[in-house]
Amino acid sequence: MAALTGIIKGLIFALIGFIFGGGIGFLLINAAGRSGTNEPVIALGYLFALIGWLFGAGLWDAWGREWVGLPARKLEVNGWKRYFRFCTNHKVIGVQYLVTFVFLFLFAGLLAMLMRTELIAPGQTIMGPNTYNTTMSLHGIIMIAVAVATIMGAFANFFLPILIGAEDVAFPRVNALSFWLLPPVVILLLLTPLFGGFDTGWTAYPPLSVINATGSLFFLMAFITFGISSILGGLNFITTVITQRASGMTWGRLPIFAWGIFTASMISLTATSFVAVGLIQVVLDRVAGTSFFNASQGGNPLLYEHIFWFYSHPAVYIMILPGFGIILEVITHFSRKPLFAYKWVVGSFFFIVFLGFIVWAHHLNTSGMSDYLYIPFMVTTELISIPTGVVFLSALGTMWLGRLWLRPPMLFALGYLFNFLIGGVTGIFNADVPTDIHLHDTYFIVAHFHYTMMGGVIFALMAGIYYWFPKLTGRMYNETLAKVHFWWMFIMFNVTFIPMFWLGINGMNRRVFDYPEALGGVNMFVSIAAFLLGASFLVFLTNMVYSWLRGPVAEANPWRARTLEWQISSPPPEENFPEPPQVVGDPYGYGIPGSVHAVLNPAGSALNTGGG
Amino acid sequence: MSKQFFIVVILWIVLTAAGEALVIALTPFLLPSRAALEGQIVDDAFRTLMMLAVPVLAFVVAMLIYSVLRFRRRGEPTQDGPAMRSHGPFIAGWMLVSTALTIVMIVHPGITGMNALRAQAGKDVDLVVQVEGSRWNWKITYPQHKVISRTELVLPVDGHIRFEVSSTDVLHAFWIPSFRMKIDAVPGMMTTIYATPSKTGSFSSDHKIRLQCAEACGILHDKMMVPVRVLEQKEFETWLSQQVKVD
Incomplete structure (x- = not known):
């Protein structure tokens, strides 16, 4: 269930938002003396449902709390469940x-x-x-x-x-x-x-x-x-x-x-x-x-x-x-x-x-x-x-x-x-x-x-x-x-x-x-x-x-391509690069002996990329 | 010029010749029957653009075919290609030719075609036909003759006609495929388009001689159509005289 809590909360908030906004729409129709349409109810209902959905799905936890001085909640789920959450x-x-x-x-x-x-x-x-x-x-x-x-x-x-x-x-x-x-x-x-x-x-x-x-x-x-x-x-x-x-x-x-x-x-x-x-x-x-x-x-x-x-x-x-x-x-x-x-x-x-x-x-x-x-x-x-x-x-x-x-x-x-x-x-x-x-x-x-x-x-x-x-x-x-x-x-x-x-x-x-x-x-x-x-x-x-x-496990660089994404593991590590790479040349240096696009760990050994 | 590029040029010439021959041979089958003078301007522009497009298509296809056949490696390439990032004459030639071609297309058939259409539209009008769209039918009025038709659009051959198009509800569009002429019917304003039928004929023998709504307008959009009948001048006058006069 941890995977779906964000979605469920979003739906509940959306429902509350819809009732609130729809209610305003309903009151407005009557106050204006209009009849024969329920579209203001739907439009205003949706507007607030959308806001409710976003806040319920994770915007509040990840961001909104900071607006009122609370610390943001970090998402604690890992693995496949992250794909269903506000990540x-x-x-x-x-x-x-x-x-x-x-x-x-x-x-x-x-x-x-x-x-x-x-x-x-x-x-x-x-x-x-x-x-x-x-x-x-x-x-x-x-x-x-x-x-x-x-x-x-x-x-x-x-x-x-x-x-x-x-x-x-x-x-x-x-x-x-x-x-x-x-x-x-x-x-x-x-x-x-x-x-x-x-x-x-x-x-x-x-x-x-x-x-x-x-x-x-x-x-x-x-x-x-x-x-x-x-x-x-x-x-x-x-x-x-x-x-x-x-x-x-x-x-x-x-x-x-x-x-x-x-x-x-x-x-x-x-x-x-x-x-x-x-x-x-x-x-x-x-x-x-x-x-x-x-x-x-x-x-x-x-x-x-x-x-x-x-x-x-x-x-x-x-x-x-x-x-x-x-x-x-x-x-x-x-x-x-x-x-x-x-x-x-x-x-x-x-x-x-x-x-x-x-x-x-x-x-x-x-x-x-x-x-x-x-x-x-x-x-x-x-x-x-x-x-x-x-x-x-x-x-x-x-x-x-x-x-x-x-x-x-x-x-x-x-x-x-x-x-x-x-x-x-x-x-x-x-x-x-x-x-x-x-x-x-x-x-x-x-x-x-x-x-x-x-x-x-x-x-x-x-x-x-x-x-x-x-x-x-x-x-x-x-x-x-x-x-x-x-x-x-x-x-x-x-x-x-x-x-x-x-x-x-x-x-x-x-x-x-x-x-x-x-x-x-x-x-x-x-x-x-x-x-x-x-x-x-x-x-x-x-x-x-x-x-x-x-499928068979892919190598890091099956195409021997020179751009940066191919110089890290497949799939890439969480933080992409263990330390910020140093770019030293253009990414398309094919046919140029010794051409290098980037050095991945500038501080460490000369593990460079794209030389192949 | 390198030998390899020379082969591409030969290939390009062959493909272009074949393509142009194909355009000339196929155009009569590609373009539908035509029943208005204005259609000639559209068809001429269409043919010119096809002729201009062929060498462009042929060059890219020639380069693609040659490159794939000549430069492909079976299996993983063991070495890189030459580090060629630029080639002054090729880039300059490409930019010059593509700019020149674009200017040619803009001038002819673009501006010349527009001017031809405007000149044609500017001729003396023999007949005014008001066409009013409402979901999902056309009301056709001949104001000079006080005649209204809702079931067909009848026109005299060789008459220069101004269509005054309007709509009572949503957007529609006036289109007669065999005339090649189209204009939207817009609520709140009148649009005009001109056509000079060049031969007699009717919807019963050719579906392209129809007044078709061409702008999505709801459930019966595709059915918003009236047959067109182009008659000899005499027959047209007879038809008019048989209609009920309205004021």
């Missing part, structure tokens, strides 16, 4: 994120299987339109969360401090808070079907998101909560990189994955508040009867689209930049060559952050916004292909004349390059206004963003999992199963999504429960391919679960 160790939090989000990924993948089952033939197949819309919207928002938070939450938490030679992140308790904000998000999303579902997709465009079923309120509150978690995470990683680098870890020696996390965190810290405000305004329109987006009372639905995409396009790069980091990290170690054009890549990451903020209106190419906005946003959007190209320049330059070692992480990195290339090139068709007028809101868009999100981010995630699994778990996975997974997933991914481009061009709009009969054949093909794609994850899951429990 501030970055490696524990990394594993909490990883396991949570891999399960969410598989769950949202199952939702995709349900969608493709419904779409396998014209007309109704297995569910009604409202169920379909809710399934589609849930798939969307959960996968967005997976893309935003899995690499950041799992790998940045676990490996960023180690990569820069630190003991932990800058704010360990904020870090735990970021994670414990997530269970309410998951619970809210799972509750949506019981309250009529929601049919807006993940974009929550009003007025639809204001007038639809109460399920939409749950979704909006979940999204806002997730946003808070994301802001805190961004703040933490930025501070960590700035303040926690080991002696000698200059900016020019920072591993490229750390740069990816640093730049992505700049976006999550600064942009997320915009979407949170937009969503809160939608909630207020629903709950309090305000009219931010209600045209009949002077509100403006188009305004929401601007606010939403002012966050949500930069957010794309919160997902992409850490993925770039993993891919380049893997390619350099598995080509046994220094990362090519390192400074150009770092510069490009910053350029992407900057450009990412000034391209949002390409999502509004058919929105009816002012005519003179089209060309400026087309220009900024297409400029992004230059810094993105630099990532390819670096990857190809690194592999050139290298000694390629085609282990599973490298295979996924190569698959990523191909998929992301298709995703990038098809993005031009959406940036170009004339073509986008036709392609906007069709399956062409669906295919395009799955090429960048699944073919890109998820392939990067898989590369990361297969790269760091031995370090995370101390065990090795089955190589053959991993390669089977790669080829199966890579081939079926392309077979599934290529035909969707054709569907979109040929008149299939997105977010539809049904489509013209003439598109039935291709849709059936796509559905069957999607089932086979989904099945590839059974291979992945089997390999992961079995290997984590029973």
Whole structure:
């Protein structure tokens, strides 16, 4: 039971909070003379339930007590039980994120299987339109969360401090808070079907998101909560990189994955508040009867689209930049060559952050916004292909004349390059206004963003999992199963999504429960391919679960890689480094005789690293 | 140029030629039937972008294929590759070409396509059609003729038409796939889009000749569709005269 005391206490406090907040909501409705809605009760109830949950789950013991002059309680549990508690160790939090989000990924993948089952033939197949819309919207928002938070939450938490030679992140308790904000998000999303579902997709465009079923309120509150978690995470990683680098870890020696996390965190810290405000305004329109987006009372639905995409396009790069980091990290170690054009890549990451903020209106190419906005946003959007190209320049330059070692992480990195290339090139068709007028809101868009999100981010995630699994778990996975997974997933991914481009061009709009009969054949093909794609994850899951429990013990550095995490035991010791390491060179000194990245015990014997 | 890079260049030329041939051969099958002049501008832009994309795709794929085949090691590599961190001419060439390509794409088909669409939109309007979306149907008004239709959108061929699009409740979007034209229907404001039907035809023979809602609007979003029928001018006038006049 010791494992669950935090969770149980959190739930009890949440219930008390809900009754308190809901009561206030109930009184407010009556005092205001409003009737016919219970949403203020739910919204205020949730607000206080969320606070109750956080304090009960551990925030009070670990932190709150200090605010009133009491000593904080140290968490006394060890071993596997820590993973269920409010634990501030970055490696524990990394594993909490990883396991949570891999399960969410598989769950949202199952939702995709349900969608493709419904779409396998014209007309109704297995569910009604409202169920379909809710399934589609849930798939969307959960996968967005997976893309935003899995690499950041799992790998940045676990490996960023180690990569820069630190003991932990800058704010360990904020870090735990970021994670414990997530269970309410998951619970809210799972509750949506019981309250009529929601049919807006993940974009929550009003007025639809204001007038639809109460399920939409749950979704909006979940999204806002997730946003808070994301802001805190961004703040933490930025501070960590700035303040926690080991002696000698200059900016020019920072591993490229750390740069990816640093730049992505700049976006999550600064942009997320915009979407949170937009969503809160939608909630207020629903709950309090305000009219931010209600045209009949002077509100403006188009305004929401601007606010939403002012966050949500930069957010794309919160997902992409850490993925770039993993891919380049893997390619350099598995080509046994220094990362090519390192400074150009770092510069490009910053350029992407900057450009990412000034391209949002390409999502509004058919929105009816002012005519003179089209060309400026087309220009900024297409400029992004230059810094993105630099990532390819670096990857190809690194592999050139290298000694390629085609282990599973490298295979996924190569698959990523191909998929992301298709995703990038098809993005031009959406940036170009004339073509986008036709392609906007069709399956062409669906295919395009799955090429960048699944073919890109998820392939990067898989590369990361297969790269760091031995370090995370101390065990090795089955190589053959991993390669089977790669080829199966890579081939079926392309077979599934290529035909969707054709569907979109040929008149299939997105977010539809049904489509013209003439598109039935291709849709059936796509559905069957999607089932086979989904099945590839059974291979992945089997390999992961079995290997984590029973796999052979991993060596400290199975890849003979040079970055710091590979110079300590697998899994890493509690404090990462027995004493602070001294960084003396850059992490990618392959091919340079005698090159050293770091000295692990500067005071002691000359046990250096990365000489191999 | 090293011999190895020379092989990549040959591979790139071969892949590019094959890719361009494929684009030329497949475009007619890829692009759906077209029934409006404006669609020509969209399709031309689409084809140009495909032609521009091929050499880019081909270069990356050529580099990937060559590198994997030539530089892979069976088993664990016993030594490191050369410590090559940079290569001035390659980086300079890459940056120049990618910047130049981006500027080309922005100018053509981007800005030229936009200007072509604006020029087309600026032509004299022969017919105004008001299209009003509400969940989950379209109300089509011909204000010059005092005619309202809720079951189909009938248009004259070769007439330059301004669609005035609006919504009474949530966001919708006006989309006729065979016209390639789309614009959102936004509550509280009127949006406009122009189209010039270029051939007669109807939904009954081609599903792409339909007015489809393209912005998620709830349960019957996919069913929010009316068939489109493009008639000869004479037939269109006959159709108008058969409709009940409203004031």
